[in-house]
Structure formats: structure tokens, C-alpha cells
Amino acid sequence: MKMTRTALIIALAMPFSLVSTGIAAQTSKPNIVFILTDNLGYGEVGAYGGGITRGAPTPRIDSLAEEGSRYLNFNMETQCTPSRSSLMTGRWAIRSGTHSVPFGGVTDGLTRWEVTIGEALSDAGYATGYYGKWHLGSKDGRLPNDQGFDEWYGIPRTTDEALWPSASGWSADIMPPEQIMEGKKGEKSRELGAYDVVQRRKIDAEITRRTVSFIEKQAKADKQFFAYVALTQPHLPTEPNPEFKGKTGNGDWADMLAEMDAHVGDILDSIDKAGVKDNTIVVFTSDNGPEYIRPWDGWAGPWRGQYFTALEGGIRVPFMIRWPNKIPAKRVSNEILHGVDMFATLATFGGAKVPTDRPFDSHDQSDFILGKSEKSAREGFPIWCADRLQAVKWRNWKLHFYRQDNMFDPPVKNPVPTIFNLYTDPREEKPTVDTWVVGPVLKIVGEYQESLKQSPLIPMGTPDPYKPGASL
Structure with missing residues (x-):
């Protein structure tokens, strides 16, 4: 279309970034979709030697390695809660009173004093959604909508509790069942129903559905978004969705793997359909090594051990990250990375601030991940x-x-x-x-x-309000 002289003068007088929407889109902050699986071992998906060797190909998950980068030495902490804590705060979980999976009788989760990556990106202008397993606090005040997320859906604790309602001798009067919940920032979360084995089979499909809806909504509103997708599979009991039961012919584990791949595919498709693929970072990883308890035990590939141990099988997990035309495609690295580094790295990508008033263990790996450096910012x-x-x-x-x-x-x-x-x-x-x-x-x-001389550890079970130096 031919530009009139008046239009040309106006265009030349405008700031350059406003003239071309294409250039504006290229320089805007990326959307972030962080997919965290639960107890998925190093050797489960095809890109890490699994997939068909575990009874089900994983082409959609593996596509992230083709279109992005695959890391062979990505590490987590040894249990679910500490891994999720270090991801969320950029601090070793030992510092935050979240060093172990919590059991009944103590206040669980992160104190409100901790700063989460959800809060940091929210302050930077992102719409934030959390979908799936939380495991960082099970009471109002310590749920995702209290810790920086605009909305959330999922379970406050963990999936083995889905076995309680069908266990011999169990009574809700003795131990109430875990609830599936949802909530919005500034409001009290509400319970949607008991998390039992029936719901265990269905929850990842609902997590995925809500994630897709969030992506579509934010993209339509032209709003930068951060979707934290904490799938519950393959944590025990490893029960596939009824739609995938028997699909592979290779048992529940393979059916679960096929289901997981389909859910990741649905999320990737929603990013494509929303027209935001080129400006969306997608991460796929696991919170720690595989299950140990049969018949749900997983596979750590070439490594020995599983979660709750310091062996490589307990801490080394798959990690793939895609950002088209920014993060190198088909890159493979054995440099050391750790989940705790995600806070500083994602904050850099999103133009967010990191805490400066406390020990902060997160290393900014943005230059390394973008391919500007061949060396990780971390040696150990x-x-x-x-x-x-x-x-x-x-x-x-x-x-x-x-x-x-x-x-x-x-x-x-x-x-x-x-x-x-x-x-x-x-x-x-x-x-x-x-x-x-x-x-x-x-x-x-x-x-x-x-x-520790300047910042003592926060004991597990510390209630709110917490302030450093205050007597507990």
C-alpha cells in the first residue's frame, strides 16, 4: 500500500519502536511456559533414551530438543518440596524451611517473606497462572494465589494422598482427604472436591485444559504471560487418564507417558494457534529423579539411584528449552545447570528484579542458554x-x-x-x-x-508472619 506524504511524516516523527509492530514484537518480553513433571526420571522421554524403549514414543516432548536446546546435566534437589522451593525462590530449600516433604502436624510451605518467581514476574507486568501440584503450603496465605500468581488450580500437596480414600481403615474424620482447589489473587482459594484415585486419573487433563485457556486468553489480550504447569504424572499412583488406558498395549506406565506427551502437545499447539510461538519460552523438566516404589518405579537412564538420594539418578533430570530464533536449535550441552538457577535466568528474560536482601543462590544462565557462552555460570x-x-x-x-x-x-x-x-x-x-x-x-x-552468619536458616514449620532476626 502506498503511504501518503502526511502519513510518512507522522511515521517518521514517531518513536521507531512504534513504527513497526514486527520490530516491537521482536523486542518485547517473552511469554514463559514452564512445564514441570513430577518424579520423571532422566531416561523416560525419547530425547533422553526413553520413549519407545519405555513403551510409548514422546514426539511432542522430543520436539523441544529439536527446536530448542537439550541439557544433559540439569540438576534438581532430592525431593519434591525442596526442588519446587528452590525453583520458586532461587534459594536452596534448606534456607526456607522447605528442605523435606512435609507431613502432618506442622505448618508447611514457604513463609510469606520469601519472594517467588511468580511475584517477580507479576511485578514486571506479567499475567501469572499456576496449574497443578504446589507442595509449598496447603493453607490460605501460602497457596499460589498468595505467592504471586493471578490464578491457580490444582492440589496443595501431593498425589500419593489420592490413595487415602480407598485405603483400608481410612476415615475422613481421622485424616481429611486432600482437596483439589482453585483460587485467584486477592481472594480465598476454594475447594472443588476430594483428590482420590478417580480424580488422580483425570487431573492432568484439567491442568492442561486450564493452561490452554490461560494462554489463549492472555495472547488475545496481548498480555505477556507466565504459565507454570506442574503436571502430577508420573508420581505414584501412576494411573493414566481413562482415555489413554490401554492405548499403548504396554501397561499403565507407557499409557501415562503417551498421555503426558499428548498434554504437552496440546500446550504447544495452543501456543502456535495463539500466534505467539516466536516470542514464547517453553521449558520441560522434572522436579527430581524417578519413583522407587513398585509397581510405579521409574528409570534414571544411565545413572544409579532415584529421588530422596544424592546419587545422580536422584538429582539429574531431563531439561529442554525452546525460544525460536533466540535459543539455539538442536544444541546439546553437558554443562552443569541447577533448578535454583531458573529464577535469575527467567527474571533476566522477563525484565524482572531478583531479591537483594537475602542469600540468593540462583545464577543467571541467560547468556549460556542463549548460546552467547559455551560455559555455564555454575561449576558445582x-x-x-x-x-x-x-x-x-x-x-x-x-x-x-x-x-x-x-x-x-x-x-x-x-x-x-x-x-x-x-x-x-x-x-x-x-x-x-x-x-x-x-x-x-x-x-x-x-x-x-x-x-549463614548473616542469614540463619528458617526452621521447617515456621509460621507467618516471619521476619529475619525475629525470635521464633
Whole structure:
């Protein structure tokens, strides 16, 4: 179309960013869709050696590795709650009183003093939605809509509680069932019904439906959005949706994997249909290693161990990230990353602020993920099992202070720390004599211990209101 002289003068007088909507779109902050699975082992999806070898191909999940980057050394904490805490706050969970999966009798979850990535991105102008398992507080005041999210739907705790209503001897008078809930910022969350095995089979479909609706709504409103999608699969009981039951012919686990892939596909399709693919970051990962309890036990690929242990199988998980034309496609890296780094990294991508008034363990990995650097901003990290510093990982070495082969084994303190070279012994079975590694490992431990002098740990069960330095 030919531009008139008047229109041309007006256009030239306008700020350049307002002249071209194409350029404006390219320079705007990205949408973020963060998909977190529950106890999905390293070796489950096709891009990490699983998929068809586990009874069901995962083409939609694997497409993120083709269109984006795949990381072979992405690490989490050893249990669900601490992993979710460090993702949410950018701080080791030991600092926040969330170092262990909570059981009844104590105040659970994050204090309101903690700053979440939801709050940071909300303050930066994002619409924020949380869908799925929370596990960071089960009472009003500590639910997602109290911690920076405009809306949420899901369960406040965890999926094994779905077994309670059908358990022999169980009574709601003794132990009330977990509730599926929803809520909006500034309002009290409401209960939608008991989370039992029937609802367990259906909840990921509803999580996905609500995520898709949120994406469509925000894209239509031309609003930057952050969708945190905490799927409940494959946490025990690993029961597929009725629509997927028997679909693969290879059992419930494979049917669940096919279901998970379909849900991820639905989310990716909604991003495409909304026309925001080029400006949307999509992450796919897991909160820790695989299940241990049969018949729902998972697979950690080449690594030994599972969740609740400091072995590689307990902490190393799949991680893929896509941002078309920004994050390199088909890139594969074995550089160390940790879930705690997601806060600083996503904050950089979203133009959000990070806390400066407390120890903050998150490293900004934006340059590394964008391909501007071949090296991660992190060389190592401490590994806690509950409140016990169990091991430290540094480069391709691992130093264990305790021995524990599975979640039910009592931890046994080693008379001297055992050191493993993960290149030559990925299953951590044959200690090396590389004692020089103790130096950089103890530096990591020392830096953490030094930080405690100014900011003591928040004890698990600490009620609100909490303020640093106040007597508990």
C-alpha cells in the first residue's frame, strides 16, 4: 500500500519502536511456559533414551530438543518440596524451611517473606497462572494465589494422598482427604472436591485444559504471560487418564507417558494457534529423579539411584528449552545447570528484579542458554537430603559425605568422603583417589556456611508472619 506524504511524516516523527509492530514484537518480553513433571526420571522421554524403549514414543516432548536446546546435566534437589522451593525462590530449600516433604502436624510451605518467581514476574507486568501440584503450603496465605500468581488450580500437596480414600481403615474424620482447589489473587482459594484415585486419573487433563485457556486468553489480550504447569504424572499412583488406558498395549506406565506427551502437545499447539510461538519460552523438566516404589518405579537412564538420594539418578533430570530464533536449535550441552538457577535466568528474560536482601543462590544462565557462552555460570553445588548435607557436585566429580543407596536405606556417614569421577564411573560405584577435589568442594561448602552468619536458616514449620532476626 502506498503511504501518503502526511502519513510518512507522522511515521517518521514517531518513536521507531512504534513504527513497526514486527520490530516491537521482536523486542518485547517473552511469554514463559514452564512445564514441570513430577518424579520423571532422566531416561523416560525419547530425547533422553526413553520413549519407545519405555513403551510409548514422546514426539511432542522430543520436539523441544529439536527446536530448542537439550541439557544433559540439569540438576534438581532430592525431593519434591525442596526442588519446587528452590525453583520458586532461587534459594536452596534448606534456607526456607522447605528442605523435606512435609507431613502432618506442622505448618508447611514457604513463609510469606520469601519472594517467588511468580511475584517477580507479576511485578514486571506479567499475567501469572499456576496449574497443578504446589507442595509449598496447603493453607490460605501460602497457596499460589498468595505467592504471586493471578490464578491457580490444582492440589496443595501431593498425589500419593489420592490413595487415602480407598485405603483400608481410612476415615475422613481421622485424616481429611486432600482437596483439589482453585483460587485467584486477592481472594480465598476454594475447594472443588476430594483428590482420590478417580480424580488422580483425570487431573492432568484439567491442568492442561486450564493452561490452554490461560494462554489463549492472555495472547488475545496481548498480555505477556507466565504459565507454570506442574503436571502430577508420573508420581505414584501412576494411573493414566481413562482415555489413554490401554492405548499403548504396554501397561499403565507407557499409557501415562503417551498421555503426558499428548498434554504437552496440546500446550504447544495452543501456543502456535495463539500466534505467539516466536516470542514464547517453553521449558520441560522434572522436579527430581524417578519413583522407587513398585509397581510405579521409574528409570534414571544411565545413572544409579532415584529421588530422596544424592546419587545422580536422584538429582539429574531431563531439561529442554525452546525460544525460536533466540535459543539455539538442536544444541546439546553437558554443562552443569541447577533448578535454583531458573529464577535469575527467567527474571533476566522477563525484565524482572531478583531479591537483594537475602542469600540468593540462583545464577543467571541467560547468556549460556542463549548460546552467547559455551560455559555455564555454575561449576558445582551442594546436595541436601532433607537437612543433611549429603554430597557436593563439582564439575565431573561428586564427593559423598554419606552413603545411601535408596530412599529407605538409613544414611551412613562415610569415615572419609568418597569421591567419584562421573565421566569414568557414572553409576558412582568405584571411589577414586582424586583427593585434590576436596579443595574446590570445601570452597562450595564454606561459601554456604559463611552465608549463614548473616542469614540463619528458617526452621521447617515456621509460621507467618516471619521476619529475619525475629525470635521464633
